[in-house]
Amino acid sequence: MPELTHQIAIWAIVALALAGVILRPFRLPEAVWAVAGAALVAVLGLLPLNEAARALGQSVDVCLFLAGMMLLAETARREGLFDWIAAAAVNRAGGSSARLFAMTWLVGVVVTVFLSNDATAVVLTPAVFAAARAAKTPAAPFLLACAFVANAASFVLPISNPANLVVFASRPPALAAWVVRFALPSALSILAAFAALRWLERGALGGGCASHIDQPRLSTGGRWALAGVGLAAGVLMTVSALGKPIGAPTFAVGAVTAAAVLLRARAAPWPLLRGMTWSILPLTAGLFVLVQALEGTGVIGVLASRLQAAMSTRGAGAVASGLAALVSNLANNLPVGLMASHTLAQAHAGPLVHDAVLIGVDLGPNLSVTGSLATILWLAAIRREGEAIGFWRFAKLGAVVMPASLIPTLAARLLLGG
Numbered sequence: 001m002p003e004l005t006h007q008i009a010i011w012a013i014v015a016l017a018l019a020g021v022i023l024r025p026f027r028l029p030e031a032v033w034a035v036a037g038a039a040l041v042a043v044l045g046l047l048p049l050n051e052a053a054r055a056l057g058q059s060v061d062v063c064l065f066l067a068g069m070m071l072l073a074e075t076a077r078r079e080g081l082f083d084w085i086a087a088a089a090v091n092r093a094g095g096s097s098a099r100l101f102a103m104t105w106l107v108g109v110v111v112t113v114f115l116s117n118d119a120t121a122v123v124l125t126p127a128v129f130a131a132a133r134a135a136k137t138p139a140a141p142f143l144l145a146c147a148f149v150a151n152a153a154s155f156v157l158p159i160s161n162p163a164n165l166v167v168f169a170s171r172p173p174a175l176a177a178w179v180v181r182f183a184l185p186s187a188l189s190i191l192a193a194f195a196a197l198r199w200l201e202r203g204a205l206g207g208g209c210a211s212h213i214d215q216p217r218l219s220t221g222g223r224w225a226l227a228g229v230g231l232a233a234g235v236l237m238t239v240s241a242l243g244k245p246i247g248a249p250t251f252a253v254g255a256v257t258a259a260a261v262l263l264r265a266r267a268a269p270w271p272l273l274r275g276m277t278w279s280i281l282p283l284t285a286g287l288f289v290l291v292q293a294l295e296g297t298g299v300i301g302v303l304a305s306r307l308q309a310a311m312s313t314r315g316a317g318a319v320a321s322g323l324a325a326l327v328s329n330l331a332n333n334l335p336v337g338l339m340a341s342h343t344l345a346q347a348h349a350g351p352l353v354h355d356a357v358l359i360g361v362d363l364g365p366n367l368s369v370t371g372s373l374a375t376i377l378w379l380a381a382i383r384r385e386g387e388a389i390g391f392w393r394f395a396k397l398g399a400v401v402m403p404a405s406l407i408p409t410l411a412a413r414l415l416l417g418g
Contacts, residue, residue, distance in 0.1 A: 007297040010046050013037050014290050018331050021283070022370045022391075030376060031279040034286030038293075047293040055292035059285040062162050062334070064247030066118060066284065066373075070276045071254030072228055073122040075261050078272060079221035086131035087215045095211030097137050101201070104128050104142050105194050108149035109156075114233040117150035117161045121377035122277075123229065129385045135209035140389060141201040143382050147366075147394070148401055150374040152193035154362045156186040159240040162373070166337040167358050169345070175241050181355055184416065189363060189409040196404040200397055221261045228257030277380045284334065284373065291335040295342060305347070317356030320349075321410050324357045325364025325402070329371040337361045355413055363406045367398040 017037025021030045041047040076082060089107075093100035112120045125146045132139035154161035157179075158172040165172060172178060198205070218226070232253045239249050262269055328336045340357050349357075365371025369379060369391050382389060 006046060009044070010041060010293050010297050013040050013046070014294055017286070017290055021287075021332065022330075022368075029279045029283075030370070031281075031283035031286065034283045034290065036286075038286040038289035041289070041293040047289070047296060051292055051296065052289050055288045056285055058338075059288040061245045061247035062166070063281045063284055064251040065116070065162060066280055066377075067276075068232070068247075068250035068252070068254030069116070069119050069122050070280075071251075071258045071272075072225070072232060073119075073126070074272050074275045075254075075258045076123065076222070076225040076229065077126050078275070079219055079225045079261060080216060081218065081222040081225045082127035082130045083134075084216055084218045084222060085127045086134050087213050089127075089131045090135045090210060090213050091215065093135070093209065093211075095208045097135075097141075097205045097207055097209045098198075100131065100135060100137070100209060101141060101145060101198065101205050102194075104131070104145045105149050108146055109153045109190055112150055112153040113156040113160050115229070115236065116159055117154040117372070117374040118377055119232075120146055120150040121374045121381060125378055125381040126385065129382070129387065134213050137207070137209035138204055139385075139387060141197075141204045143378075143387060143389065144201065144394075144397065145197060147369075147375050147378045148193055148197050148397075149190070150378065151363060151366045151372055152189045152405055153186065154374070155182050155189075155358060157237075157240065159236045159246060161362055162246075163333050163337040163361050164358060165246070166334060167341050167344075167361055168354070169341045172240075172243070173351075174243075181351070181413070181416070185359065185409045185413040188412050189359075189405045192408055193366065193401050193405040196401040197397065200400060221265060224261050224264070225257060228253060228260075231257070277377065277384075280373070280377060280380070283376070287332060287335040288338065291338045294339065301346060317353045317414050318410060320353055321356040321360035321406075324360030325367070325406060328361055328364040329368040332370060332376075333361045333365045333372045352414065352417065356410060359406070359410050359413060363402060363409060366402040366405065367395065369394040369398075371398075 014037060017033050020028075020033025020036070024030060024033075038052070042049060042052045089100060089103055093103060108120050108124055111124050115123065125143060128142045128146050129139050132142045155164060158164050158168070158175070173181065232250060235249045235253055236246055239246050258269070258272060262272065324336060324340055340361060344354055344357060365375060369375050369389070
């Protein structure tokens with residue numbers, strides 16, 4: 001096959017696969033399109049099998065991390081932990097929807113920072129839905145808070161977003177250096193995104209909600225699930241500080257927690273396993289293979305040369321960040337982060353440009369509902385609860401929230417220099 005024809009075939013397959021992930025034709029799951037595209041480039045010989053296998057190997061750590069988080073979330077849901085948290089939140093909100101919204105955001109920041117934005121989507125979203133239902137208030141503003149805070153707070157620490165590890169090729173700066181570089185930008189991102197979404201949802205949050213509901217007793221299994229979540233946070237912090245992969249430790253904590261709860265109750269594992277959103281794993285692996293195929297077309301080299309040429313200008317970081325933010329909504333920020341990592345390495349980009357691109361990869365997905373893996377997980381979580389927030393509704397909000405947080409955050413990081 002001539003080289004140009006070969007490249008065009010890859011671009012066409014990748015474009016169609018990503019369009020399928022975003023638009024979900026025939027209501028088929030996102031994973032179907034990513035896996036079909038990945039299989040097609042391999043079967044047609046457009047991507048050598050050894051390179052496809054290498055891409056799959058690169059996805060293993062992220063997949064293990066997601067599987068561990070899903071095990072924790074499903075165990076917590078089944079043991080009533082979410083209902084217990086929901087009742088506590090409603091009772092502390094004192095009948096104010098606005099106060100409940102602020103509490104949701106604050107808890108979302110904590111979960112995202114110490115457990116990752118994917119955990120906010122998987123673990124927190126069901127608890128927030130339960131809280132809104134218990135408070136007898138529309139759930140949409142609170143669910144939207146889960147989605148937006150998952151990205152807005154996702155670069156406080158290296159573990160706050162798997163995309164951080166992808167962009168830095170699993171070798172992020174030391175924890176102390178990371179905090180110095182991202183503390184102020186992260187604070188601005190969190191506050192600006194909160195202010196923008198709070199203003200957009202002011203009508204829905206203007207009324208009251210239930211001021212008190214009965215606080216259920218947390219079962220022993222629920223306490224074990226809560227301990228598992230706390231253990232996961234501690235393990236992730238430790239592993240991150242040591243610069244080690246986070247997937248296997250997270251999966252181990254999730255598996256041990258689930259097994260302990262099941263053994264104590266003498267329950268079979270099948271209902272718990274059936275409750276997990278397994279399709280997110282082949283979706284992730286498929287996206288890694290598609291990016292590997294794109295790299296073979298030379299597009300990474302072209303981007304790297306353009307970036308290297310732009311680095312002599314003062315606006316290189318801003319341009320690279322804005323491009324990463326926009327492309328993340330077309331191709332999902334995980335594969336874009338992987339492409340960015342290769343591009344930055346080939347361009348020999350400095351820390352400032354590297355950090356600017358990371359901010360774009362993390363905050364850009366707040367523009368669309370399929371911009372990040374976290375929002376795709378969030379979509380699956382709210383669909384499970386019978387809620388539906390469409391692409392266009394999210395995009396209209398994101399068109400305000402994303403730039404409102406990206407611009408001051410990026411400006412802060414560029415002004416810090418270094």
